[in-house]
Amino acid sequence: MRYPTLPLRPCLELAEERLAGQGIDSEAQDNARLEAQIVWKGDGDDLDLKPIRRAAREIGALAREGVKDRDRIEGEAAVRLFEALAGVDPAVLDDPGFWRYLSVGFDGFWRFIEWREYKAFRKDDPTPFRKYFDGRAPNECVLPRMYRRILALGGHEDPQRQYRELAALPKATDFWRSHVIRVQTSASPAVVRAFARMQRDRQLTTKPLREFVKWIRRVRSNVLLSLYDDREADEFVGELRAAFDERQAER
Numbered sequence: 191m192r193y194p195t196l197p198l199r200p201c202l203e204l205a206e207e208r209l210a211g212q213g214i215d216s217e218a219q220d221n222a223r224l225e226a227q228i229v230w231k232g233d234g235d236d237l238d239l240k241p242i243r244r245a246a247r248e249i250g251a252l253a254r255e256g257v258k259d260r261d262r263i264e265g266e267a268a269v270r271l272f273e274a275l276a277g278v279d280p281a282v283l284d285d286p287g288f289w290r291y292l293s294v295g296f297d298g299f300w301r302f303i304e305w306r307e308y309k310a311f312r313k314d315d316p317t318p319f320r321k322y323f324d325g326r327a328p329n330e331c332v333l334p335r336m337y338r339r340i341l342a343l344g345g346h347e348d349p350q351r352q353y354r355e356l357a358a359l360p361k362a363t364d365f366w367r368s369h370v371i372r373v374q375t376s377a378s379p380a381v382v383r384a385f386a387r388m389q390r391d392r393q394l395t396t397k398p399l400r401e402f403v404k405w406i407r408r409v410r411s412n413v414l415l416s417l418y419d420d421r422e423a424d425e426f427v428g429e430l431r432a433a434f435d436e437r438q439a440e441r
Contacts, residue, residue, distance in 0.1 A: 191279045192230055193237040195287025196294060200227035201324060204294045205316040224295055229287065237278065242292065245274035250298025253305035260306055261366065265358030267302060268336035272345065272353070275337065286325030289334050293323035303332045329372050338371050343386065344379035356386040364396055365389055369403045378415040381406075384423035388431055402434050 196204070204227065249267045257263055275283065282288050292299050303323055304311055310319040321330045328334035343353035359365065365386075370376050375385070385406075394402055409415070409430070418426060 191234055191237055191282060192232045193278075193282045193285075193288055194228045194291045194295075195231055195285055196227055196290040197229060197287060198290070198324060198326075201290040201294050202316055202320065203227075205320070205323060206314065208294065208300055209311075209314055209316065228291065228295075231285065231287070232279075232282070237282070241274040241277075243296070245270045246292075246296035246298030248298070250296075250301040253302045259360055261363040262358045262360050264306055264332075264336060265339065265362070265366075268339045268357050269354055271333060271336050272340035276346065283334075283337065286328075286331075289325035289328075289331060290323065292333055293325070293331070299333060306332055329367070335367070335371055338376070339366055342370050342376035342379065342382045344383060348379065348383070352383055356383060356390070359386060359390050361393070362389065365399065369399065373403075373407075374410065375403075375406060375415075378410075378418065378423075380418045380420050380423035381415045381427065383420060384427040387424070388427050392431070398434075398438065402431070405430055405434055 204224065207223075248270050252263050252267050254263075293303055294300060300323075307319055307322045310322065312318050316323075321327050322332050325331050325334065328338065339357055340353045343356055345353065370382055370385070375382060389399075409426075415423075415426070
């Protein structure tokens with residue numbers, strides 16, 4: 191598969207141009223500035239960008255002002271992004287340059303990234319927020335972390351596509367970033383799904399959630415949670431939550 195990438199320096203330069211209000215869009219017919227910076231990798235047939243362009247438009251439209259729970263919208267966007275990348279070779283998705291190309295080259299993706307991390311953005315200087323689009327830290331960079339959210343839920347390996355329901359939990363920024371994507375729990379999709387259902391139905395606030403995750407880690411050190419199916423994962427999380435609630439009540 192032959193696919194487009196952006197080296198780091200051109201990515202930052204193009205980001206500065208976007209911040210200055212200059213249009214850069216991979217969908218434009220006359221787009222010499224962007225095209226000159228793209229480095230094509232791989233061989234064989236070119237990656238079909240049509241599903242990605244469509245997803246960029248849809249995701250960009252989700253970036254609405256007045257939305258308080260931006261992480262929930264990120265979950266909705268993650269589903270669209272993941273499904274648009276369904277046919278992309280895993281080696282491509284491991285390339286930071288590919289994520290840089292998506293992040294900076296598409297108006298819709300850039301608009302969403304800027305909207306999602308609006309607190310970090312500073313005009314004319316991408317340094318404070320470059321981690322959200324430069325692809326070097328996939329657990330921080332907005333698009334790859336969205337993709338990883340769906341992977342953690344099982345992605346296409348779950349025939350029921352439960353990620354479509356569970357990806358957009360309310361008020362769940364800390365849940366996804368700190369307790370799923372960045373830790374080994376993400377390697378156990380059935381447990382992640384059970385954990386997400388628990389958080390959806392009986393949400394723990396930040397402090398008790400962090401304590402509950404420590405309980406999961408202790409079990410994970412002795413049990414192969416990755417072997418659990420959904421029934422076993424629901425039983426595991428349910429029993430652990432019951433014991434946790436009992437301990438909390440005793441305090």
